[in-house]
Amino acid sequence: MEAVKLVEGKVDWKGRAAEKYQHGGLRTSLLILAAFTFENMATLALAVNLITYFNGVMHFSIADAANIVTNYAGTSYILSVLVAFLADTYTGRSKAVMVSIIFEILGFVLLTVQAHLPKLRPPTCNILDPATSQLCVKVDGGNSALMYASIYLIAAGAAGLKASLPTHGADQFDENDPKEATQMSSFFNWLLLAICIGGGVSITFIVYIQDNKGWDWGFGISTVAIVLAMIVFSAGLPLYRYHVISGTAAITEIIQVYVASVRNRRLKLPEDSDDLYEIDRDKEAGVHIEFLPHRDNLRFLDKAAIQTSPDFEDSKSANPWKLCRVTQVENAKIILGMIPIFCCTIIMSTCLAQLQTFSVQQGITMDTTISSNFHIPPASLPIIPIAFMIIIIPLYDQIAVPFIRKYTGHPTGITHLQRIGVGLVLSAISMGTAALIEVKRKNVARSHNMLNAIPVLQPLPISVFWLSFQYFIFGIADMFTYVGLLEFFYSEAPKGIKSISTCFLWSSMALGYFFSTVLVQIVNEATKVNTKSGGWLDGNNINVNHVNLFYWLLTILSLINFFCYLFFATRYQYRHQTTVANKEMKEVVKD
Template sequence: MQGYGMITLASTLSVQHSSPASDIDSSLGPSSLHVAFFYASLYLIAIAQGADKPCGLAFAADQFDADNPKERASRSSLFNWWFFSMAVGISVAVAVVSYVQENVGWGVGFGMLCVIMLCTFAIFLVGTPTYRLYAPNPGAESPFARLARSLSALARSSNFATRYHRGGEEDEDAAAKSEEARGVLRLVPIWAACQAYGVVYAQVMTLFNKQGRALDRRVFGGLELPPAALQTLGPVSILLFVPIYDRVLVPTLRCVTGSPSGLTLLQRLGTGMAVSLAAVSVAALVEARRLETAREHGLVDDPGATVPMSWAWLVPQYAMMGVADVFAMVGMQEFFYDQMPGELRSLGLALYLSVTGIGGFISSALISFIDRVTSSGGGDSWFADNLNRAHLD
């Protein structure tokens, strides 16, 4: 709330500063203090999300008893509907909040978000009497300290496969912590493999958006959609697919596989990765068609031209990424929550969140590297500003 309050104030001050009626010379631009205040609000929001998302989801999942088969199945369903709710929020943000910010004012748009966060916090507090709370274990420590102690115990063993055999409570505790550390380290290869999905996920808000900017985005005759509006196609497909997956596919698969969740967690992850592979393959074919259309109409050297090709060509790739998210993103949430020791589950969900963050960095590094290599001979980069001479395909 504080972050959104600060960014609301920063946006309001920015409008006042640039107003022609202001006594301040708007040509000087914002002051250093104003810029610092704005960036501080952004980083405060980012830090708050980094703390809230893993802890909030872990807390919600803890409301279900893992030892009860019915509650365990309900917990699996929670991850689906949690992601469904996030898709609703994203859809509203892109469709409504962005419109308010562009047409009414950025201060009003951010102010709306601040009020929403205030109401959300109030509702969370009202529900306190109904929550299932667990008494902390005696001598409980933070997840980071516990993980550090477990890794230290593992490092003190003669090798990763050796356990303590000297007997005694202290040795048993060290053996338990050593085994806990092994369990966490066994997740590292899965986490590393998921980075590939994080790279694909990064394209939805970047290169997919760049494709849409070059296409004919008119609807209902003359109304032109902004490129960012096309990003709602992904959340919409999530909204449509989550109920189908949770209420139709899971019961059907449960009868076939015998697993309460229909698919095992790794099967769900693998399915999401396969669908994402198909999505970027379709995106490559669509981009190849767009380049061919640009050549046919002599638009190769006109970077600002709208290629006579409908935005509807992008629907399949956005929809497929939405379906992939339901499999892979929700699968990662449940996997890293389920496979972590009880005291480290919020840390496990933080691992899931890091996939999208690190995937974005890897994507940026790949684009920078390919851009430098493909433009080194003086030719057009694959990521040229003139998309019609580029090779997103």
Template sequence: MYGTATVSGEVESPLLNNYVDGVVDYKRRPVLRSKSGCWRSAYFIIGVEVAERFAYYGVSSNLITYLTGPLGQSTATAAENVNAWSGTASLLPLIGAFVADAFLGRYLTIIIASLLYILALALLAFSTLLPFDCENAIGGSSCSPQLQVIVFFVSLYLVAFAQGGHKPCVQAFGADQFDADDPEEHKAKSSFFNWWYFGLCAGPTVGIFVLSYIQDNLSWGLGFGIPCIIMCFALIIFLFGTITYRFDEQTQEKNAFARIGHVFVTAARNWRVEPVTISAQEEVSGIMPYQGSQQFRFLNKALISPDGSSEYGTVCRTDEVEEAKAVLRLIPIWVSCLGYGIVFAQTSTLFTKQGATMDRSIGSTFEIPAATLQCFIGLSIIILIPIYDTILVPLTRSVTNIPSGITMLQRTGTGIFISILSMIVAAIVEAKRLKVAREYGLLDDPSAMIPMKVWWLLPQYLLAGTGDVFAIVGMQEFFYDQMPSDLRSIGLALYLSTLGIGSFLSSFIISVVEKTTGGNDQDGWIADNLNQGHIDYFYYLLAGISAGSFVMFIYAAKSYVYNRYSSKCYDTIHRCNMM
């Protein structure tokens, strides 16, 4: 539209070249590159996400302590509830992204989700003020002993619902501020995902450290109320940046869901069409003979008319069929990342319960909350992201000639491998903790403090953070980059759903392990008294599951072909494999 070239190859006008093609401002006007988007907009968007993650982790990081403490649930039940909630929170972005991409748009969805977030956090703080013990409550018989539980879980899942609309849209909207067709903005866009995750971890690190102390030592109501105030400021910050944002021009005649759905329906309708007819129609349609089109050739049946002839013309366009193939190609990668999601779920549940049994004292008077150790995941990420972006990327870029240094799948695979190591280390440390408990005769005392410093858990937390630098950022960029442009909120929701399904699978595995290793009045691997359990065996089991997932990932990645519209591939036939 703007800055196009003439027949001779010369740019029509320097002024026109300053406009960004395909985007408009908040008043639907063409936007100047020098006054919109890029980092000037990204700072506002990263800021609102830092606040949102501060609020979310301020609730989730110490949730298991609240469930096993004030609400009186068992360790296994609390772990299952935390996994179920975090899994739901990671799956709901699929709904939020669908609403944004199909109806409301990312900007409006972010605003509505933020308002819902504020309401949910206010209710969560209010629920802690309700009487739980009716015998000691004012009014006694007039109160409901389950009222606090009901209001708490309703508001908790309302938080999950709100972040489901907030999280995928904010990140996609942030990445939309960079023009992949501009060389400088293209490099900045790759760095955006790194610095996005940097900010994503800075907020939780502060939130976990500050809020977990407030919740454990001062007030749960205050600990849940502060995130509500922070989200109010975050919404104001986001609105301040409106005049700088770039918005998609929305030139497609029908949305991506309709286009891709039409491809699958038409292909299914033509399932009896002979291969010879398909080949002839492919030639007419102009499909290029690159590897991407050779995958899922059954979808090419959508290119021909229902009766199998070509006289009526094609039913679906070539680019629509390729979009459908692009989405289908993501499924094997998505499935193979689920093992990482299972490991990811342990840091806020069993890792925290381990730390609660250990010596957490600093000096003679101060004792850190067990959930505070999750800060070290964020700290490791905060340290490693700048090193990765400023040192590792330029070094590897000089060898691979890839702007991001290594491919997105190579980065993700590295993170999955590190997750295996983190589970092995966690198992070794837990075996050491049990040995100390046995030596001091503390196996039968669930409330005893094991004379072993909590810093023994640091390696597994640091490895978890290192794995996130590779796997999480790799998945974010991959699922965003490989989706059609008007489905990129869905792409980021797919990445989040790997963590959500992983949490559900973790909950399922815990339930199975509890039933198969316990019974007959015997404690299983995951017992209320961790000293009588064997979480180390459970960690070894997860290491094995993650190793199987890694093998599946390698196989899927070796055969994966990056989309031809991907900005990460530069060779003439648009192929860019992991290996």
């Protein structure tokens, strides 16, 4: 007979208790990382190059094309919250992944078909030529509906994968096992590495295919990549550890605290916090229950735990919308405390949107020559920071973090909030750099009398690699904030809503992209009186636009945002968690 260790709170694909050495662990997390790599290989080319497709093939103006891209990306990120809720409470994360992949495959198939068949696209013309752009007709009618259906199917699929894959990967590790807990901490760094590897292939190989071999070929390769993601993920279905679906209780308990605190707002808080309601630890020791100590912040929420009756049994049977546990209250405080941090990351996502839209349009006008036979696609410029991150992430995780840990005593080297703050500063520097480079680019166009030059026929005599400075700085910023935010939201959130909490990252990016759309419209409306066109960013000729001023505006907003972040981050209190369980690990006798 062999003693088998079971993982607390995790099951296998048949609903049985997960065995420690048969399910989950590092090997299954590698399958999830591989699936995420293929997914990013399929989609990142869209983020950086769709504006070229919408402008050059579908004949939208630059501003309209930029807004379509940011709306698409924002929708993808915001939908991740809905999918995360469904995955945590109804479907489970693995089912959410599979359904999402099917949506994404369908979207790419439709996009490929439309790019391949001329009758599904508007007639070909040169929209970059001011003399002929008025003759160009943008996509409309049923073809327009097909275009929007395809990109939003992809957005929905990508949302599901963003919501479910990272948390499903973290589920493969046992937080009660010190070795696996360390591996889980590294998992988020490797997740960023997977994104970089897949993204690196996407913005070089796939973007090159789109620009030189045809959009149908590029979209077709993305379709193959997402199919490979489904195959790789499916291979691990019998081996994964699955988080037990929690139902609606976890998110409901948080809402109950807010409702109860309002309903009890007239009650007086006791002088001793021990008088607040909490279940008896000894009586509940047989089940797995989370206990959090009381903290003296956001005291108005403590009113949700005021007992109107000293009788414990009466309190236990009280209306949960009027009386909540101290642990419930502390979880609600954590969620409320994370909201300002979440809001302070939105501007950074707005800055990222510009690198995927206007910076690509800048690159189209510049000299992309590497050799006599090869020109780098402008949309491939982010390969510079991505290549850097592919090198630096393993060094950071395996060398820098252990070294810094010796001096700080923090498991991740520096705290999550410090890491996020570094990224916010670098994003502001990136936008300032982008403004300076745009001034230089326009000066070259003006000095050579090329303000009205057609980029595809007569590029400016300035290398596209000047744009690499802004991409490089923002790439480092992304390395700090991406993992910092994901770990912060995952580690701080209550156990029952970790998928939803990690989607705070995607929600922040969604709101940043949507804000970019609104900001472009506001800037155009506010500046059209002082410009010859419809505003700083209006029209199809970026050489006569004022993108440099728009970048300076984002720099100022980013700096203001950083000081707001400092105010909230220095006041944030990290959670302290203790758990009562019958046994951390159970042993059974297996015949």
